[in-house]
Amino acid sequence: MVHPKRPQELFQLFAATTSLPGVGAKLAAILEKRVGSYVIDVLRHLPIAIIDRSQKPPLDAVIDGAIATFDIIVVKHDKPPRGVRRPWRVFCQNDTGSIELVFFHARDDYIQRLLPVGERRIISGRTEIFNNRVQMAHPDYVVKPDEMASMPEIEPVYPLTAGLTPKVLRRAITAALATIPTLPEWIPPSIMATNNWPDFASAMRTVHAPQNEADLLPNNPARARLAFDELLANQIALNMVRQQAADTVPGRIFAGTGTLTRALMDNLPFALTKAQTNAIAEIKSDQESGKRMLRMLQGDVGSGKTLVALAAMLHVVESGAQAALLVPTEVLARQHYQSLNKMLAPIGKSASLLLGQGRTGSGRKDTLSGLADGTIDIVVGTHALLSENVAFADLGLAVVDEQHRFGVRQRLILGQKGNGVDVLVMTATPIPRSLAMTAYGDLEQSRLNEKPAGRLAIDTRVMPNDRLDQVIDGIRRALDAGKRAYWICPLVEESDKLDIAAAEDRFASLVRALPAHKVALAHGKMKAPERDEAMQAFRDGSAQLLVATTVVEVGVDVPEASIMIIEHAERFGLAQLHQLRGRVGRGADKSSCILVYAPPISDTSKTRLTVMRDTEDGFVIAEEDLKLRGPGEFLGQRQSGVPEFILADLGAHADLLSLARTEARRMATDGTALTYSDMLLSLFERDSAVRYLAAG
Incomplete structure (x- = not known):
């Protein structure tokens, strides 16, 4: 097999979506939210269904609700009088019957030009039978007979979001398909032939032009080939991490003196759980082994991960090195900064805080200077820690919290800011063992599956929304008694504007219903100072009720809050419900969680x-979630913030994963991986493409 250098043509796949015809800044912002920022992201956004427009039934034999195409003559227009709010109707017919086309909020010139009286048109859309008349509201297509070729008989259906229409997305995808270069083949000919797989460019074009339902299945050759590419890239990325760890062997031995860790334990007002003790021992064993640590600490909500991480950091500090805690948001960074310093104060130590580049001043300069000269030995920070201008005197341990929000690339960058840096990643979203070994095969694993002693069970109840008045009455009594509560507003759809509108409406109604109590509002689109002010009011008790979107899902710790109301709970996934419920049950008071749903709901929602209602065990919940959603969805965007796999389904493609592991090992052995890693990693495992995106 010839091993050519990476072709420069590949860079055009990483052009911004604004490089595509018809994609301006506004549409690019919408695409970024639902699809991604680059041309390759548009290509990886695959159809989930098809619309068959080949059905052309007689107008007197139309099936209600069916998609159909008709060749008609425009007979007359029924234009609504000015100021009258009713639809514009266009009456059409052919030899088999008549049909009414219905348009709401129509513009005069548009309808008249689209459907001139007396002319022939081809129309396609969803038909309805209303008062024994055939109707079609807002046809999907209206074309002249000589433009019939512009209307596809089989049309792919894509996931959309507010502001993104099928027509606009299809145009972007068509333009993106035209940018695909001819790339050298990285899959061995024997595998290609055995599986009857097309080349990369052909596979991309094929998956965007399904001709039947079978073409949408995971085992379709084009889809399977792209899934294998993604899985192969993932395995190469994991091999890179393993190799980087192996390159540091014999690595460093962090022996520690035990003075700081013993002092920490002696000053704790509670006893460690057995799971915490085991995890600390496993991490300590790694630190003292001389082999670089790459370990994931899975801990359920409230299981005490932060304490375990602090013990690991102090062990490194005892050895004369530094430790860094990387977190995804400023809110979470401040939270960890405060909680770590609360535990460190009794033993005479402290942690520093480093936030984004936009924050200037002497404090930031002092922190950067202290990290560089070693006077700061523990730091908490956001992505700012990954910046080139952040240098450590001797970084020994990098702890990554909410690790699913950081890719392999970020782990590598932080790990490269020192000599043989140990890496400990943490997640508060329990992952079933079968998926954890697949998605995070580069990491050893420790599990915290116990709650700290003294933690009370959370009383969880399920109620229909016709009992909302009772819920509000209960909240009023609780607030009168001095308690604090969260009220989480529903996910309306994938639109921040609609979610925020729901939160603001509920906030207004609760302010009216609870005039004797201060109600605060927090959502993701508020300016940071306003949101921080609302959260602080809730923390200090000046506001007793916090109305919020899922901005509170992770990183909000108010032990005094003991009530959680989740409205339209049927719209949330299990993992998210579990995370939200975990915001209560952190203090001395008995806590409760009320899941309010709007009937009727599906069997899955029930x-x-x-x-x-029946369990608080995050690992049990994760296993149930896996059963309900399947492997592909479990590691999807709602679950973890960033999709683990976009094209591959861990359930349907288990055999391909095994093949990808074998092939990645072979490529690493014979050197092929060095030739193709830039292409594969940039296309399918972009967070891991350490060199490629920098070059782009």
Whole structure:
């Protein structure tokens, strides 16, 4: 096999979506939210269904609700009088019957030009039978007979979001397909032939032009080939991490003196759980082994991960090195900064805080200077820690919290800021063992599956929304008694504007219903100072009720809050419900969680709510979530913030994963991986493409 250098043509796949015809800044912002920022992201956004427009039934034999195409003559227009709010109707016919086309909020010139009286048109859309008349509201297509070729008989259906229409997305995808270069083949000919797989460019074009339902299945050759590419890239990325760890062997031995860790334990007002003790021992063993640590600490909500991480950091500090805690948001960074210093104060130590580049001043300069000269030995920070201008005197341990929000690339960057840096990643979203070994095969694993002693169970109840008045009455009594509560507003759809509108409406109604109590509002689109002010009011008790979107899902710790109301709970996934419920049950008071749903709900939603009512064990919930959603969805965007796999489904493509592991090992052995890693990693495992994106 010839091993050519990476072709420069590949860079055009990483052009911004604004490089595509018809994609301006506004549409690019919408695409970034639902699809991604680059041309390759548009290509990886695959159809989930098809619309068959080949059905052309007689107008007197139309099936209600069916998609159909008709060749008609425009007979007359029924234009609504000015100021009258009713639809514009266009009456059409052919030899088999008549049909009414219905348009709401129509513009005069548009409808007249689209459907001139007396002319022939081809129309396609969803038909309805209303008062024994055939109707079609806002046809999907209206074309002249000589433009019939512009209307596809089989049309792919894509996931959309507010502001993104099928027509606009299809145009972007068509333009993106035209940018695909001819790339050298990285899959061995024997594998290609055995599986009857097309080349990369052909596979991309094929998956965007399904001709039947079978073409949408995971085992379709084009889809399977792209899934294998993604899995192969993932395995190469994991091999890179393993190799980097191996390159540091014999690595460093962090022996520690035990003075700081013993002092920490002696000053704790509680006893460690057995799971915490085991995790600390496993991490300490790694630190003292001389082999670089790459370990994931899975801990359920409230299981005490932060304490375990602090013990690991102090062990490194005892050895004369530094430790860094990387977190995804400023809110979470401040939270960790405060909680770590609360535990460190009794033993005479402290942690520093480093936030984004936009923050200037002497404090930031002092922190950068202290990290560089070693006077700061523990730091908490956001992505700012990854910046080139952040240098450490001797970084020994990098702890990554909410690790699913950081890719392999970020782990590598932080790990490269020192000599043989140990890496400990943490997640508060329990992952079933079967998926953890697949998605995070580069990491050893420790599990915290116990709650700290003294933690009370959370009383979880499920109620229909016709009992909302009772819920509000209960909240009023609780607030009168001095308690604090969260009220989480529903996910309306994938639109921040709609979610925020729901939160603001509920906030207004609760302010009216609870005039004797201060209600605060927090959502993701508020300016940071306003949101921080609302959160602080809730923390200090000046506001007793916090109305919020899922901005509170991770990183909000108010032990005094003991009530959680989740409205439209049927719209949330199990993992998210579990995370939200975990915001309560952190203090001395008995806590409760009320899941409010709007009937009727699906069997799957009923099962979710029942699981939540019956257990608080995050690992049990994760296993149930896996059963309900399947492997592909479990590691999807709602679950973890960033999709682990976009094209591959861990359930349907288990055999391909095994093949990818074998092939990645072979490529690493014979050197092929060095030739193709830039292409594969940039296309399918972009967070891991350490060199490629920098070059782009």
